[in-house]
Amino acid sequence: MSTAPYGPVRARVLGVDRLSPSFIRITFGGPDMARVGARTAVFDQRIKLIFPSPCAELPAIAGSGDWYNDWLALPEGSRGAMRTYSIRFLEMDDHSTELTVDFVLHMEPGLSGPAANWAAAAGVGDEILIVAPLRGAESAGGIEFDRGSAESIVLAGDETAAPAIARILEDLHGETVSGAAFIEVPTAADILDIDAPAGVDVRWLPRSGAAHGEALTPAVLSHLGTRLDDAPVPAADTADGLLWETPHFSGAGESIVPDTTLSGAYYWIAGESGVVTRLRRALVRDHGLHRSQVAFMGYWKLGVAMRG
Numbered sequence: 001m002s003t004a005p006y007g008p009v010r011a012r013v014l015g016v017d018r019l020s021p022s023f024i025r026i027t028f029g030g031p032d033m034a035r036v037g038a039r040t041a042v043f044d045q046r047i048k049l050i051f052p053s054p055c056a057e058l059p060a061i062a063g064s065g066d067w068y069n070d071w072l073a074l075p076e077g078s079r080g081a082m083r084t085y086s087i088r089f090l091e092m093d094d095h096s097t098e099l100t101v102d103f104v105l106h107m108e109p110g111l112s113g114p115a116a117n118w119a120a121a122a123g124v125g126d127e128i129l130i131v132a133p134l135r136g137a138e139s140a141g142g143i144e145f146d147r148g149s150a151e152s153i154v155l156a157g158d159e160t161a162a163p164a165i166a167r168i169l170e171d172l173h174g175e176t177v178s179g180a181a182f183i184e185v186p187t188a189a190d191i192l193d194i195d196a197p198a199g200v201d202v203r204w205l206p207r208s209g210a211a212h213g214e215a216l217t218p219a220v221l222s223h224l225g226t227r228l229d230d231a232p233v234p235a236a237d238t239a240d241g242l243l244w245e246t247p248h249f250s251g252a253g254e255s256i257v258p259d260t261t262l263s264g265a266y267y268w269i270a271g272e273s274g275v276v277t278r279l280r281r282a283l284v285r286d287h288g289l290h291r292s293q294v295a296f297m298g299y300w301k302l303g304v305a306m307r308g
Helices: 031-035 067-072 114-121 162-171 216-223 273-286
Strands: 006-018 023-029 046-051 081-086 089-092 097-104 127-133 152-157 178-185 200-206 244-246 266-272 294-300
Touching: 006 031, 006 067, 023 114, 031 097, 046 097, 046 114, 081 097, 081 114, 081 162, 097 114, 097 162, 152 162, 152 216, 162 178, 162 266, 178 216, 200 216, 216 273, 266 273, 273 294
Parallel strands: 152 178, 152 266, 178 200, 266 294
Antiparallel strands: 006 023, 006 127, 023 097, 046 081, 046 127, 089 097, 244 294
């Protein structure tokens, strides 16, 4: 009998570490977490976190094998809030698993949500549900980073993508790879250590009060030899949906034919959807990158309350 690729497990907070004004690192473990594991490098592996509703217990999800619909079937007031995160660290042995998540604390009015609020108040012993790859599963999905045979990479994102970028770089440590990583963060105090490959230049870009993307966009375009003035500003995007396009998938339903013969750099870009959209248009339409060379992922959208 095959193991289900994902499953909700009860996780207990083992440690809380305030890394910077915008980042808090929380490590999870507990008996049920021993079911969680990974067969390959973690890279940008997505997981789901389910936080309890205020003044409510953690939801009890039926074990039908369809955890998502079981969760949706619960009364809205008791099922809690679900958000998507990436794994920062995953430590396993034969009998236990510890999983670490770096939370971004969007505490400004109008930007904070249930995940940031929970993380800001979290203490050792608190519990949530984590939907993560289970040990023994052949393939759990949820990893978009795939550089193929490319020996050069460009990673770019804001603070929400920083944990995934850090994990990708540390999983590549020791490999022959060159390139650059651009990480936009709210302040210089949010610059964190990353054990990156020697050939990858990691550039932290503090916004220091500027708008999202004002540091990241010109830095990425400059790396390509394109000035910001040369990249047309796209029309306002009023749709609530997030841009999600990889060499194998288009969230807009467009046809993408992967080209495994391409040479050159592989690009992985994630963060605020409007910023990612602008970079996509500049790189693919204006700079001429083949869509098989780039993964574009809108993790969140300014002004839109995200779910799941």
